Amino acid sequence: MDKIIVQKYGGSSVANILRIQDAAQRVVAYKNKGYNVVVVVSALGDTTDELLDMAYKIAKEPPERELDMLMSTGEQVSSALLAMAINALGKESISFTGAQVGIMTDRSHTKARIINIDAKRIKEELNKGKVVIVAGFQGINPEQDITTLGRGGSDTTAVALAKVLKSSVCEIYTDVDGIYTADPRIVSDAKKIDKICYEEMLEMASLGAQVMQARSIELASKFHVPIHVRSSFSNKQGTIVTKEVRAMEDVLVSGVTINKNEAKITVCDVPDKPGYAARIFETLADADINVDMIIQNISRTGANATDVSFTVMKSDLQKTLKVAKKLCKEIEAGGTTYDDDIAKVSVVGIGMRSHSGVAGKMFKTLAEAGINIEMISTSEIKISCVVDKSSGEKAVKAIHKAFKLGKLKKGH
Amino acid sequence: MDKIIVQKYGGSSVANILRIQDAAQRVVAYKNKGYNVVVVVSALGDTTDELLDMAYKIAKEPPERELDMLMSTGEQVSSALLAMAINALGKESISFTGAQVGIMTDRSHTKARIINIDAKRIKEELNKGKVVIVAGFQGINPEQDITTLGRGGSDTTAVALAKVLKSSVCEIYTDVDGIYTADPRIVSDAKKIDKICYEEMLEMASLGAQVMQARSIELASKFHVPIHVRSSFSNKQGTIVTKEVRAMEDVLVSGVTINKNEAKITVCDVPDKPGYAARIFETLADADINVDMIIQNISRTGANATDVSFTVMKSDLQKTLKVAKKLCKEIEAGGTTYDDDIAKVSVVGIGMRSHSGVAGKMFKTLAEAGINIEMISTSEIKISCVVDKSSGEKAVKAIHKAFKLGKLKKGH
Numbered sequence: 090m091d092k093i094i095v096q097k098y099g100g101s102s103v104a105n106i107l108r109i110q111d112a113a114q115r116v117v118a119y120k121n122k123g124y125n126v127v128v129v130v131s132a133l134g135d136t137t138d139e140l141l142d143m144a145y146k147i148a149k150e151p152p153e154r155e156l157d158m159l160m161s162t163g164e165q166v167s168s169a170l171l172a173m174a175i176n177a178l179g180k181e182s183i184s185f186t187g188a189q190v191g192i193m194t195d196r197s198h199t200k201a202r203i204i205n206i207d208a209k210r211i212k213e214e215l216n217k218g219k220v221v222i223v224a225g226f227q228g229i230n231p232e233q234d235i236t237t238l239g240r241g242g243s244d245t246t247a248v249a250l251a252k253v254l255k256s257s258v259c260e261i262y263t264d265v266d267g268i269y270t271a272d273p274r275i276v277s278d279a280k281k282i283d284k285i286c287y288e289e290m291l292e293m294a295s296l297g298a299q300v301m302q303a304r305s306i307e308l309a310s311k312f313h314v315p316i317h318v319r320s321s322f323s324n325k326q327g328t329i330v331t332k333e334v335r336a337m338e339d340v341l342v343s344g345v346t347i348n349k350n351e352a353k354i355t356v357c358d359v360p361d362k363p364g365y366a367a368r369i370f371e372t373l374a375d376a377d378i379n380v381d382m383i384i385q386n387i388s389r390t391g392a393n394a395t396d397v398s399f400t401v402m403k404s405d406l407q408k409t410l411k412v413a414k415k416l417c418k419e420i421e422a423g424g425t426t427y428d429d430d431i432a433k434v435s436v437v438g439i440g441m442r443s444h445s446g447v448a449g450k451m452f453k454t455l456a457e458a459g460i461n462i463e464m465i466s467t468s469e470i471k472i473s474c475v476v477d478k479s480s481g482e483k484a485v486k487a488i489h490k491a492f493k494l495g496k497l498k499k500g501h
Numbered sequence: 502m503d504k505i506i507v508q509k510y511g512g513s514s515v516a517n518i519l520r521i522q523d524a525a526q527r528v529v530a531y532k533n534k535g536y537n538v539v540v541v542v543s544a545l546g547d548t549t550d551e552l553l554d555m556a557y558k559i560a561k562e563p564p565e566r567e568l569d570m571l572m573s574t575g576e577q578v579s580s581a582l583l584a585m586a587i588n589a590l591g592k593e594s595i596s597f598t599g600a601q602v603g604i605m606t607d608r609s610h611t612k613a614r615i616i617n618i619d620a621k622r623i624k625e626e627l628n629k630g631k632v633v634i635v636a637g638f639q640g641i642n643p644e645q646d647i648t649t650l651g652r653g654g655s656d657t658t659a660v661a662l663a664k665v666l667k668s669s670v671c672e673i674y675t676d677v678d679g680i681y682t683a684d685p686r687i688v689s690d691a692k693k694i695d696k697i698c699y700e701e702m703l704e705m706a707s708l709g710a711q712v713m714q715a716r717s718i719e720l721a722s723k724f725h726v727p728i729h730v731r732s733s734f735s736n737k738q739g740t741i742v743t744k745e746v747r748a749m750e751d752v753l754v755s756g757v758t759i760n761k762n763e764a765k766i767t768v769c770d771v772p773d774k775p776g777y778a779a780r781i782f783e784t785l786a787d788a789d790i791n792v793d794m795i796i797q798n799i800s801r802t803g804a805n806a807t808d809v810s811f812t813v814m815k816s817d818l819q820k821t822l823k824v825a826k827k828l829c830k831e832i833e834a835g836g837t838t839y840d841d842d843i844a845k846v847s848v849v850g851i852g853m854r855s856h857s858g859v860a861g862k863m864f865k866t867l868a869e870a871g872i873n874i875e876m877i878s879t880s881e882i883k884i885s886c887v888v889d890k891s892s893g894e895k896a897v898k899a900i901h902k903a904f905k906l907g908k909l910k911k912g913h
Binding site: 106109110140143144146147148149151152154155156158159161162165166168169170172173174176177183184186188189210233234235 | 518521522552555556558559560561563564566567568570571573574577578580581582584585586588589595596598600601622645646647
């Protein structure tokens with residue numbers, strides 16, 4: 090069989106009829122180059138949001154199984170339309186739902202995980218010379234109920250198919266032409282990164298770069314699937330996401346990200362007894378609230394109590410406050426305060442592993458820019474600082490400059 | 502198990518969120534009465550047309566398999582939304598695609614026929630006390646490809662499920678409150694028919710009453726599934742469609758219908774040789790053109806030639822003329838003429854079987870109204886006349902009056 094390539098087109102790349110026809114042209118060009126092309130598509134533009142909007146008008150808490158039934162139609166529509174557009178260009182093409190190509194998942198609705206893919210049907214159709222289109226974001230569970238893989242799940246579908254089909258590369262088509270050293274809307278001389286490793290990409294994705302679903306990158310990393318993030322509006326080379334190569338360590342910092350979607354909550358005057366902090370986070374976990382950064386301050390009162398601060402997604406803020414207030418009474422803490430006017434600014438780079446001084450340089454840069462740091466959290470390859478929201482973009486610009494990531498400087 | 506009832510809600514009955522919530526209320530009312538309710542839904546309002554519109558903008562001749570992939574999403578959306586609305590009212594409900602409830606069809610796309618239904622999953626969910634929603638209009642073929650059952654196919658889904666589940670009745674909810682003796686927009690004193698037999702309903706449906714898909718009535722007739730056509734806007738009794746009962750014969754004529762969607766084509770001066778007429782209609786059949794009425798006139802020239810006239814759906818007119826012109830040359834006929842400004846007016850009633858004189862009365866009524874009859878065709882329980890389109894409604898009114906079908910007269 091010819092070499093297989095998996096291409097994933099995001100919502101903006103199939104937003105309307107013209108965009109679908111553009112995508113079809115691109116697919117046919119690859120087919121003409123001798124590739125066996127498997128295409129994964131997202132739903133047209135804002136379809137998923139429109140469907141969800143209807144659902145929440147009908148029911149305050151629609152059953153998740155039914156949400157999956159509903160949402161999965163978006164990708165089915167775009168798959169069929171893309172297959173039609175490719176056929177109209179004279180190449181045979183056939184579209185499939187997740188269920189039809191055997192994308193088996195676990196039983197959790199709206200955020201299912203892929204367990205297995207039986208690619209038999211895809212291979213059969215490729216052998217007949219057809220371009221195969223697969224509806225992204227969806228699968229089927231052991232009860233034959235439709236499941237979805239969570240926001241951005243089409244990336245995961247694409248990476249999983251690339252792995253199973255032993256595709257040489259998994260191309261992710263989007264509306265930006267790659268991963269940048271910072272958001273070009275904030276930093277005008279932000280530079281496209283030619284090559285980045287999975288770990289860095291993962292930090293970039295979960296920190297707010299929002300080009301690919303984090304889970305899909307984990308999966309690509311696990312199975313060494315090379316990813317090419319590129320624009321569906323041009324033929325320019327984008328960013329290759331691949332396993333770590335030695336040369337990457339020469340670069341101290343790969344990029345600077347900003348995330349304005351978190352809120353900070355402080356539980357004040359928590360009695361300083363063993364197990365009390367654990368209880369806070371266990372309770373939050375039980376309530377299905379994802380906590381990101383955590384810090385524990387020595388209480389200013391000097392008494393046997395301490396302040397515990399953490400950040401959560403803004404969308405979870407109300408739920409979190411409710412849980413935290415209830416908890417405050419139980420553990421006799423002083424009360425809760427919150428701040429949803431924050432920004433988390435992070436530097437990411439595997440170079441940090443072998444270079445010291447990144448944190449110091451970052452803190453110094455922020456101090457020189459007169460920006461106060463409210464919280465700090467670090468991992469092996471990233472350092473995040475929470476600052477006042479109004480200082481967020483200023484912080485990104487200052488750090489980007491301090492680490493010489495701009496276009497005219499020597500970088501990657 | 503409790504008594505099972507199958508209800509089908511058409512596009513207008515689930516056209517928007519409020520209508521879906523109304524339908525949910527009705528379903529829950531039946532559930533509270535102790536019924537096991539299985540609901541079949543059409544797509545929301547004009548969804549199917551909107552999807553088709555996109556498809557034909559993308560491709561002149563989209564593959565039928567892909568059209569089915571595309572169109573079947575409409576019913577999946579409305580199923581999920583209705584299930585959510587019922588859940589929001591406190592009754593458990595679960596929605597299914599045709600594939601999920603084992604609606605097996607043959608391989609023909611866009612007009613598949615149901616071969617078998619494995620109702621296992623439906624029964625399981627009913628046994629758990631759930632309201633089961635099934636996406637109408639769709640099934641799955643032996644290759645696991647999605648098929649659709651043709652326009653109005655949700656009626657067929659509903660009747661087939663009513664048969665398999667041994668439902669006491671199949672309720673068809675629509676935007677009219679039953680079958681009328683004539684279109685109430687044309688004849689102001691048209692009367693709702695309380696009871697009608699399958700054969701009459703079939704003639705009414707295929708003659709333009711357009712309340713139910715003809716195939717679904719054939720199916721109901723074959724398996725003696727009682728149908729109740731009624732309005733989703735009221736609780737009034739509608740029209741029961743059932744097998745023939747003796748009392749029905751007392752009624753001479755059940756209704757008068759009009760169909761303005763046909764065109765008449767005449768192939769002139771066809772050489773009067775054996776097999777020439779057959780050749781015309783074989784050629785049309787090969788081109789997949791459905792011919793309705795056929796008449797062969799003695800040629801006015803008196804020569805060894807004859808005129809052959811027939812009617813086809815207006816949407817097939819251009820195709821038909823193309824075929825007919827080619828044929829004219831081959832069989833050395835004189836040429837073709839056409840008239841798409843016609844109306845077919847019909848009277849329907851199983852009473853005709855045992856009463857003579859219906860045809861005579863119809864022709865006399867039209868003559869007295871000064872309306873010229875262009876073509877006549879009859880069956881055991883209907884008589885159709887083609888008249889000038891501008892006289893169509895006048896003809897319906899006159900016939901409705903002549904057969905005393907109006908509200909104030911003694912009728913059904």
